[in-house]
Amino acid sequence: MIGLLQNLVxxxxxxxxxxxxxxxxxxxxxxxxxxNFAHGDFISIxxxxxxxxxxxxTAQLFIGTWSWWLMIPTITLIVVIVALISDALxxxxxxRASAPTLMIASFAVSYVIQTxxxxxxxxxxxxxxxxxxxxxxxxxxxxxxxxxxxxxxxATLVLMAALTLFLKRTRYGxxxxxxxxxxxxxxxxxxxxxxxxxxAFAISGVLATAVSLLYLSQTGTLSPTMGVPLALxxxxxxxxxxxxxxxxxxxxxxxxGVVVIMLQAYLPADLRAFRDAFAFTFVILILLVRPSGxxxxxxxxxxx
Amino acid sequence: MLEINDIHVTxxxxxxxxxxSLSVRQGExxxxxxxxxxxxxxxxxxxxxxVVPHRGTIxxxxxxxxxxxxxxxxxxxxxxxxxxxxxxxxxxxAENLRxxxxxxxxxxxxxxxxxxxxxxxxxxxxxxxxxxxxxxxGEQQMLVIARALLTRPRLLLVDEPSLGLAPKIVDxxxxxxxxxxxxxxxxxxxxxxxxxxxxxxxxxxxxxxxGHIRLHDDAAKLAxxxxxxxxxxxxxxxxxxADEPEEEAA
Numbered sequence: 001m002i003g004l005l006q007n008l009v010x011x012x013x014x015x016x017x018x019x020x021x022x023x024x025x026x027x028x029x030x031x032x033x034x035x036n037f038a039h040g041d042f043i044s045i046x047x048x049x050x051x052x053x054x055x056x057x058t059a060q061l062f063i064g065t066w067s068w069w070l071m072i073p074t075i076t077l078i079v080v081i082v083a084l085i086s087d088a089l090x091x092x093x094x095x096r097a098s099a100p101t102l103m104i105a106s107f108a109v110s111y112v113i114q115t116x117x118x119x120x121x122x123x124x125x126x127x128x129x130x131x132x133x134x135x136x137x138x139x140x141x142x143x144x145x146x147x148x149x150x151x152x153x154x155a156t157l158v159l160m161a162a163l164t165l166f167l168k169r170t171r172y173g174x175x176x177x178x179x180x181x182x183x184x185x186x187x188x189x190x191x192x193x194x195x196x197x198x199x200a201f202a203i204s205g206v207l208a209t210a211v212s213l214l215y216l217s218q219t220g221t222l223s224p225t226m227g228v229p230l231a232l233x234x235x236x237x238x239x240x241x242x243x244x245x246x247x248x249x250x251x252x253x254x255x256x257g258v259v260v261i262m263l264q265a266y267l268p269a270d271l272r273a274f275r276d277a278f279a280f281t282f283v284i285l286i287l288l289v290r291p292s293g294x295x296x297x298x299x300x301x302x303x304x
Numbered sequence: 305m306l307e308i309n310d311i312h313v314t315x316x317x318x319x320x321x322x323x324x325s326l327s328v329r330q331g332e333x334x335x336x337x338x339x340x341x342x343x344x345x346x347x348x349x350x351x352x353x354x355v356v357p358h359r360g361t362i363x364x365x366x367x368x369x370x371x372x373x374x375x376x377x378x379x380x381x382x383x384x385x386x387x388x389x390x391x392x393x394x395x396x397x398a399e400n401l402r403x404x405x406x407x408x409x410x411x412x413x414x415x416x417x418x419x420x421x422x423x424x425x426x427x428x429x430x431x432x433x434x435x436x437x438x439x440x441x442g443e444q445q446m447l448v449i450a451r452a453l454l455t456r457p458r459l460l461l462v463d464e465p466s467l468g469l470a471p472k473i474v475d476x477x478x479x480x481x482x483x484x485x486x487x488x489x490x491x492x493x494x495x496x497x498x499x500x501x502x503x504x505x506x507x508x509x510x511x512x513x514x515g516h517i518r519l520h521d522d523a524a525k526l527a528x529x530x531x532x533x534x535x536x537x538x539x540x541x542x543x544x545x546a547d548e549p550e551e552e553a554a
Contacts, residue, residue: 171406178392178403185390188352190378190407190455 005143007265008258013149013218015257016156019250020211021234022241023163024204026249029238030180031200034102038086040231041113042205046079046212047222048117050130055122059222064130076209082113083205084198091201092194110228117224125223130216152214159210160250163203167246172199180244233260240286242293251294256283305330305491306351306382306459311360313346320346321357322515328459333485333492335502335523338512339536344495345387347512348461351493352384353377364459379407383457387464387495389444393437397428400436400447404454417454424484425450442473446480453484460484462494466501478505499532511535 021039028036050064050071063074086109094105134148167173179186179196187193211230216222233256234249241252259282263275271278286294306328313321321343328334338344349355351362353374362369370376392400401421405414422429425446431439436447445465452460462481466474482505485492496502499509503523511519511532519526519535526532 171402174395174399174403175406177395178399181392181394182390184354184374185386185392186403187374188354188378188384188386189404189451190375191403192375192407 002142003265007261009143009145009149010265011258011261012254013152013257014261015254016152017211017215017230017253018233018237018256019253020156020159020207020214021230022237022249022253023160023246024207024211025231025234026238026241026244026246027200027204027207030244030246031176031183032091032102032197033099034091034106035099035235036204037103037106037231037235038109038113039204039208039234040227040229041110041117042079042083042208043212043215043227043230044117044222044224045082045113046075046209047128047216047226048121049075049078050216051121051126051128051222053120055124057124057126059126059128061128061130064128068131072209072213075213076206079209079212080202080205083201083208086113087198087201091197095193110231114224121222121224123224125221125226127220128216128222129220130213134217148214148217152218155210155214159207163207163246166203176200236280236283240283240293242295245293245295248293248295255286255294259283305365306493307361307363308347308351309361309363311347311350311357311362313343313350313355313357320515321350323360324512324515324517325360326510326517326520328491328493331489331491332507333494333505334508334510335499335506336493336495336510336512337497337499337502337532337536338495340497342512343515344512345463348384348463348493348495349386351377351461352382354384354386375407378455381456381458382461383452383455383459384461385448385452385463385465387467389441389448391436391439391444391447393435395436396433397436397439397447398432401428401451401454404451408456413456414454417456420487421450421453424453424480424487441469442476445469445473445477449477449480449484453488456488457490459491459493462492464495464497466496474501499526499529499536503527503529513538 021043025036025039028034050061051059052062054060063071066074090105090109091102094102134151135146137144137146138150167177175186175191176196176199179191179193183193215230234253237252237256238249240255241248241250259279260275263278264272267275267278308324308326310323310325311321312323324343324347326336326347336344336347346355350357353369353372353376356372364380364382392403401418408414427443428446428450431443436444439447465477465481469477478501481492484490494502503509503526506523509521509523509526509532510517513536519531
């Protein structure tokens with residue numbers, strides 16, 4: 001019983017990260033029909049921005065040593081700027097391109113960012129100790145809950161609530177929802193397309209930053225491709241949640257988190273190495289039962 | 305007010321418009337009639353900036369419109385109500401209406417317009433909090449017209465307002481359009497597939513078929529419908545560009 005509770009806390013924490021990453025992917029997909037595989041590299045940028053550029057194995061924190069209230073906005077700003085630049089240089093010239101073209105362009109952005117990191121920081125993974133004080137466990141009954149996991153879950157809930165309020169209660173949020181549903185119609189009503197898309201990139205940059213800080217403080221390791229599996233799982237989460245639905249992205253993120261942790265915990269030891277194969281098998285099963293994802297939207301069908 | 309000069313639009317290999325010219329004067333109701341696939345919607349979309357003509361110019365109030373910039377065109381006082389009622393289904397009626405006002409800077413006037421437009425559409429007032437997708441077809445048509453009015457257009461383009469609606473509802477839609485025109489001093493350019501209703505209201509009529517304007521005259525002179533029928537179906541004495549290969553239009 002205690003083991004199960006422990007696993008559930010782990011699942012919620014990992015699911016939070018996937019859900020945040022999936023929201024960043026889902027937001028851009030909703031507005032631009034862009035499946036942004038570079039989202040994982042936005043996450044890597046956020047982590048690498050914390051440290052001093054060097055080829056050393058042990059990372060020297062630079063911005064990472066600042067107080068959190070200064071560090072978080074600075075890192076967020078850096079990631080948002082990278083996201084906006086990739087929009088301006090790559091995706092804006094492709095506004096009239098098809099969805100597959102956009103996706104392939106996002107692979108290109110992904111490789112450019114990875115290579116950039118490689119040039120500046122070297123190829124070897126680095127150890128970095130961000131927020132070392134946060135792995136002290138809290139005992140809730142007999143369950144050991146690392147403080148960091150609590151922070152991850154709480155930060156995710158706060159970000160989701162903030163995003164929901166933004167989308168539902170502000171004029172820019174309303175514009176984004178309108179554009180996500182019918183981009184051309186929103187333009188006919190005077191909503192500036194490039195502005196809304198830029199806003200979506202900026203928000204996905206904010207979400208990516210949250211993932212990079214939380215993920216780095218959990219794993220303590222940096223590598224130029226660290227964001228790739230996160231982007232992959234985020235993409236899978238948006239697919240099983242239902243492409244085009246933000247709620248679906250969140251649900252999908254948590255489902256993937258639960259599946260991965262439970263497989264890790266309960267698969268026979270010999271098979272654990274193949275955990276991801278089992279996880280993706282599960283994803284295929286979900287898609288066989290609900291081909292359009294857990295939360296269905298009209299957004300995909302209605303696009304003419 | 306609006307001058308369309310010889311515009312050509314191509315979708316891939318399909319030539320949708322092969323040189324369409326059309327003009328709308330201040331205060332007029334102009335109707336563009338044509339069969340399905342003739343190029344009516346494409347003409348209106350080109351004016352609103354939704355599709356880019358590869359040849360020809362569109363001039364509003366003496367200034368050429370930037371092609372393919374719908375947000376700009378909307379700011380110049382030209383609003384399109386596209387075919388098929390593009391309601392934002394997950395947004396409430398109120399939110400649907402508000403989206404149209406976000407580009408406007410005259411906040412005080414927006415509030416007054418909002419009240420006035422809702423008074424024109426009492427049914428929308430009752431359903432102000434419902435998601436747009438839950439409205440009936442007629443209500444959705446009302447909503448998209450109300451929404452377009454809130455951009456404060458001087459020229460309103462309406463693409464097939466009667467499509468898929470019961471005749472009684474269509475009458476209501478036209479009543480609303482005419483009332484709105486009177487109240488707001490609107491100029492109207494309306495697309496329809498059939499002429500019988502529009503001939504009563506229009507000042508001038510254009511008939512389009514296969515990407516060409518086939519006929520253009522005052523509505524009063526076309527009242528018997530014979531000339532329209534000939535142009536519409538492409539038989540009779542009119543010098544059609546018959547050498548053009550007929551294309552299947554979407």
